[in-house]
Amino acid sequence: MAVSERRGLGRWSPAESGQRLLLLLLLGGCSGRIHRLVLTGEKRADIQLNSFGFYANGSLEVDLRLLRLDLQETDEKAPLVGFSLSRVRSGGIRSYSTRDYHDCPLQRNSSSFLVLFLIDTKGLQVQVRKYGEQKKLFISPGLLPEETSKPALPKPEPTVTPKADSGELVSQVREPGPSPGVHGDPSLGHLERPADEGTLSLQDPNGKDKELVLGLSHLNNSYNFSFHVVIGSRAEEGQYNLNFHNCYNSMPGRERPFDITVMIREKNPDGFLSAAEIPLFKLYLIMSACFLAAGVFWVSVLCRNTYNVFKIHWLMAALAFTKSISLLFHSINYYFINSQGHPIEGLAVVHYITHLLKGALLFITIALIGSGWAFIKYILSDKEKKVFGVVIPLQVLANVAYIVIESREEGASDYGLWKEILFLVDLICCGAILFPVVWSIRHLQDASDTDGKVAVNLAKLKLFRHYYVMVICYVYFTRIIAILLRVAVPFQWQWLYQLLVEGSTLAFFVLTGYKFQPAGDNPYLQLPQEDEEDVQMEQVMTDSGFREGLSKVSKTASRREFL
Structure with a gap:
């Protein structure tokens, strides 16, 4: 069930109830290109959150403010919940419309997805997997600063250190502003934070795609994190679909209700409209x-x-x-x-x-x-x-x-x-x-x-x-x-x-x-x-201007003809 956040309505008097109902019907949930989606008791396995056409230097910001899952101890360790970002030719084609309903898109390598954000609730982290040659698609933790008129391309200066359990190179990236993944009121409870929040794995010598690991915050049995994507060049321009997947609900009859609150903000260099909507x-x-x-x-x-x-x-x-x-x-x-x-x-x-x-x-x-x-x-x-x-x-x-x-x-x-x-x-x-x-x-x-x-x-x-x-x-x-x-x-x-x-x-x-x-x-x-003959005579009368006085007769004759 979708819920829209409305403020200032107060209590409804009987005289105003009809007007309030009309306004809620007309405006409930309407937020333009700054989206806020609240779902409670949701059972769908795939949710298409939004579709947007980006030009170069456009940005996508996603703030997962609340995610409650009905997880069990016997669940697999592999992440089965997350987001996918895919590029399509037009907004009318869904990235996962032809896949098998029982197939989890988060557990397979597919060229239909550019980026997968895999939520690991046990390790309190979000693994970011990139597919294809998207060298100019910049992904960073946290949200863009509010005062920036245009999204700035991230330029981290990593300090390279080797991982203890592998030969990969790891760098620590420090983002300015608030720490990513922290949202809500701190007074609600104790906040758990992973120690490796904000780490970024660089390319290894074999040339594999780099992997970004985002921090996942845990608060009162709910999870939250945030990230933003910047379209770095004209080669990455296109129509992008952002989807949320809960593969635990892929099997009919075994759905697990979950709650999710997510804020999405898309922007092109000249405004909040998609590329197809600017004109x-x-x-x-x-x-x-x-x-x-x-x-x-x-x-x-x-x-x-x-x-x-x-x-x-x-x-x-x-x-x-x-x-x-x-x-x-x-x-x-x-x-x-x-x-x-x-x-x-x-x-x-x-x-x-x-x-x-x-x-x-x-x-x-x-x-x-x-x-x-x-x-x-x-x-x-x-x-x-x-x-x-x-x-x-x-x-x-x-x-x-x-x-x-x-x-x-x-x-x-x-x-x-x-x-x-x-x-x-x-x-x-x-x-x-x-x-x-x-x-x-x-x-x-x-x-x-x-x-x-x-x-x-x-x-x-x-x-x-x-x-x-x-x-x-x-x-x-x-x-x-x-x-x-x-x-x-x-x-x-x-x-x-x-x-x-x-x-x-x-x-x-x-x-x-x-x-x-x-x-x-x-x-x-x-x-x-x-x-x-009469038809021709009427044409002559019409052309000479004599038909003006016969308009009433026309209506009466027509009424008799059809009645």
């Missing part, structure tokens, strides 16, 4: 301006053609402005995350609210346009009402899942569940909004064959088919192509995923407005006539 501040700001411009232009079109404007047109304008506001606050959130490591809570609430409204308005507007509501009829059929009864609650659930994902840490127990819920619900909503368009196409096809109003019905049928293709392309690009692009491109170009999504959305908005603009020659708004 998002400017991207969302530019796209917000584009949607705002589109909304203003759309309102000007509505004001110039008041006799052909319907309620759905104003709903489309509200959608454009809501989308612009949502992107604006999303951009502001990324700005504060980059500069401070966490968003401003009040702005985050506004962003979540506008995101929820935008998502609901988007799917409702698409479904209403597809059903022909307000343009050519004023009530929805029973089948269309059922679609709205499904889409609206699902959209609320999808937005709740989005808020939960944004406010939870990746290592939280329910993070993966809410992510799957969001993906599934989004696909269901995308499929559901296609039904009103398909039903309208079938209705127009039947009408073209029976009532003789071929010209108008075929024009409307062609428009509906174009709109159906537009919706399909929008769903395809934003849900499938964008995800494939995110997995395929290098880590620093993953922001192209958001560019494709927002660009496709803007293009969809513009094309929809163009297709259903309030113009007299729009076939979607024309009166159904008895024969082609």
Whole structure:
């Protein structure tokens, strides 16, 4: 169970309980790129703590503040608990997704891991094993000083002394500042510390990788230590996954609950954003301006053609402005995350609210346009009402899942569940909004064959088919192509995923407005006539400006046709 640390809430009065509950839902656990994860009674064997894209001189700090394990005297001496740091091509690939569930990644030499941090509770030490040619990946005990704006590469000056039991060379490394591995209140109990804390084994004459040994502190049946990693050169840049492994829980039915509290801080030279997120501040700001411009232009079109404007047109304008506001606050959130490591809570609430409204308005507007509501009829059929009864609650659930994902840490127990819920619900909503368009196409096809109003019905049928293709392309690009692009491109170009999504959305908005603009020659708004002569006469009246006084007649005739 994941627990988020919140302060200053006090006691809740009945009048404030609803507001407090909403704020906790929106902000619980949200801490930007300075993460604090608290798990109690956890039984998972593998926990993906975080994924981050590092540039050269970027830093990763990990502070394990509490670890309680249910160990027994008969347990093996080999360490079965620890962290792994791996580099992947993109953030969508887990480093241990293809391994056997019963296989402990801490007990095998694998090229999929760069560094393993093996926690030895009996020897009160943490063995650091490096794999591959990562000569510029610096690992040191303790955390980086708070006052440093950029992580400094460690330059220890070791005094070399031989080990008593081997021919390896050993050096003592003294880190400035507080002693690594010491956390918590000293008054809680006696603190045990190993004598060899902070030792670093250098390379031996055979050229093997050096091994760093960190000190592990023991306090009140809990363990803690800290370390930091600095990306030393451009060769080590990439997307890194940090995972925690408890191999005692690898066997189903034999899980041992454990408690863990860990603080993680990632930073690039220019801020707290991952490499793929650095351009998002400017991207969302530019796209917000584009949607705002589109909304203003759309309102000007509505004001110039008041006799052909319907309620759905104003709903489309509200959608454009809501989308612009949502992107604006999303951009502001990324700005504060980059500069401070966490968003401003009040702005985050506004962003979540506008995101929820935008998502609901988007799917409702698409479904209403597809059903022909307000343009050519004023009530929805029973089948269309059922679609709205499904889409609206699902959209609320999808937005709740989005808020939960944004406010939870990746290592939280329910993070993966809410992510799957969001993906599934989004696909269901995308499929559901296609039904009103398909039903309208079938209705127009039947009408073209029976009532003789071929010209108008075929024009409307062609428009509906174009709109159906537009919706399909929008769903395809934003849900499938964008995800494939995110997995395929290098880590620093993953922001192209958001560019494709927002660009496709803007293009969809513009094309929809163009297709259903309030113009007299729009076939979607024309009166159904008895024969082609009347259709041609209506076209002449429309072009000459005489159709303006017939707008009321159009609505009445359309209502009789569909009712």
